[in-house]
Amino acid sequence: MEKQWQVFYYDSIFHTMDYCKIDEALSKKEGEKVKIRGWIYRRRSAGKISFIVIRDSTGIIQTIVEKDKVSEKDFKASQKALIESSVELEGIIHEDNRAPGGREIHAINFRVINFADDFPITEYQSVEFLLDNRHLWLRSRKLTEIMKLKAKTLRIIRRWFDENDFYEVTPTVITLNAAEGGATAFSFKYFDQKAYLSQTAQMYLEALIFSLERVWSLTPSFRAEKSRTRKHLTEYWHLEAEEAWVDNEENMKIQEELVSYVCQNLMKEANNELEFLGRRKDELKVIEPPFKRISYEKALKKLQKKGFDVKWGDDFGAPHERVLVEGEEKPIFVTNFPIETKAFYMKISSDKKTVKCADMLAPEGYGELIGGSERSEDIDSMIKRLKAQGANIENYQWYFDLRRYGSVPHSGFGLGLERLIMWIAKLDHIRDATPFPRMVRRASP
RNA sequence: GCCGGCGUAGCUCAGCGGUGGAGCAUCCGGCUGUUAACCGGACGGUCGCCGGUUCGAAUCCGGUCGCCGGCGCCA
Incomplete structure (x- = not known):
């Protein structure tokens, strides 16, 4: 030059x-x-x-x-x-x-x-090349529209929480508790201790409801699972809420209200983005409460009738989820999973077999958008379930304190922001729902 | 962790045992209405890496590294 x-x-x-x-x-x-x-x-x-x-x-x-x-x-x-x-x-x-x-x-x-040098991204591009040049590919119209859609989604989510008496809080992402079972948490040396990158802010949000009652947070969550699918990131933005005096039923209402509010308002405020990305307005217009609820037990029977080899106690995989949402225009809730399929902190139902939980599944096979539950208040039962996972009980004493000092019925949920964006934007891979995707084989740029 | 696929020019790919090719990009030249412009020319290579078979390997075989897709796990 x-x-x-x-x-x-x-x-x-x-x-x-x-x-x-x-x-x-x-x-x-x-x-x-x-x-x-x-x-x-x-x-x-x-x-x-x-x-x-x-x-x-x-x-x-x-x-x-x-x-x-x-x-x-x-x-x-x-x-x-x-x-x-x-x-x-x-x-x-x-x-x-x-x-x-x-x-x-x-x-x-x-x-x-x-004067720019030769721009490396030209007419034909491979997935690998575009990921290597992500810092430049972000200039593409598609990623630009997605980033705008994500910003508008966050703006709308914040508005909804503001209007519904929630406080936004800022929990830590450094923890000694590997909440969902230690095997899938990233560990690192925190001075002289072994610490983990947070997989969920849930337990910290639970601590905050005793003063603020209804709280929510947006934090990165980290999963060290070696997942190789179009629905997984190792780092994702986790939108979590926790509500005092709320049972599993009301928790589901909060979730469907929130998701519907996002869809209804994006329809009005993100016209250009949605049109560019190929999501039709009428597909969002129908997203209104209530969402269909189906129990694990009924879902299991439906799957068995369709010829799936699943039995009580099995968790549902991607093919099962696809069948369950077949023909659905709106997300659905699958409720009351068997105790052994879910985390230690979920409240056990009166049937003593299931927990008071709900997974929200997106239509079109986009998978689980939200996982939520009513929280257990029974310290002994939680200890038993933690021990069964081989967890170190000592690290959870502060969490049990929350049950010792004026515990109340409460519920909460976690939403994978990129999953939500992936569904709304009709993306074929979750990596495009975030500017710098972190996956099993990629931590750069 | 399991299964499958792909690594050849800056990029996308063809070549599959006998002197390494095309399109795009870049550079030079031409063009007063282009729509991922067009026309002519030039530049461009450790054929991922290591080893083996062969007179001869980008091509066949073994290993290895990297990446992609699917499953499991999850949001």
Whole structure:
């Protein structure tokens, strides 16, 4: 590359702040003057005319740079600048049905802020290459739309919790308790102790309900499971809530209200994102309470009738989940799993065989969105179940204290944010629901 | 952890025992309306790595490393 193309022009003519975003430019009228800045998305040239498609956070617009309409330096820059070069320009809006989007800018000035090197991502890409270049692939329209959808989802979730008397809290992600059984937790040296990256904030949220009553948190959760599926990340954003004075029934109501609220509001607030990603509005419109509830026992019978070789005490796998949601437009709850299939902290039902829990399964085979339960208040039974897993009881004494000092019936749930996004955005892999996916074989970039 | 697949130019792939190819990208030239533009030319390789078979290996065999997909486990 010649030295002259590496000059930083930023202090040249565009020192004012009167730029407009591309979506705004696309709504302007014929003849209006605009200044925009962004990155080169596509470029084509034909002798004395350059077609430069420019991208910013709001969209793309085609720009025409003609040889006799701009300075020689600007024209040359427009022909030299490669994809992803950062640029700023001033021009006149023209309506033209040959332009993508029906409008384009005829440049008066065209400045390159940074001449990009050859952008490695081109026409054909493999999954591996795109993951290796994730830091650059994030600029793609698909990932941009997903990231916007995720941000809007979080905004809506926060609004719902605010309106429903929940306090947002900030629990730790460093713990000595490997809550779901030590084998699947990442361990590390914490000074002189062995500690774990949190798999759930649940026990910490339980401690907080005795002052705040209804709490929620958003934290990373870590799973050291060597899962190789399209539904698993080793690090994911875990949305958890815990509610005092709430039983399993009301817990399910809270969950279906929350998920429905997210769908109804995304429908209104994320039109462009949903359309780009191929999720139809009417598919979200039907997501309203109540969601269907089916007990583990009934689900088991349904599966057996369909020819699955499952018996009482087996957990459901991906093929089972797919069958259970077959034909369902809304998520469903599967309730009352056998004690031995679930965690030590879930409350045992009066039948002494099942726990008061519910898994929310997404339609279309996207799998478990939420796992929730009413919490046990029986210290002896919890100790028994922990010991059966081989856990160190000492680390759980503080948790048992919560039952010793004014315990109340309470429930809570955990939602995998990326699972929710994967379902709503119709993604074929969960890795695209997060900017820097962490998987068994990938921790970079 | 189990099963299957793939590693060849910067990228996507073809070649499957006899002198390593194409498309895209990049560079040079041409073109005043392109739509992942087009036309001509150039540049570009430890054929993942190690070993074996063979007169000869990208190609056949063994091992190894990396990646992808599915199952299990989970959100």
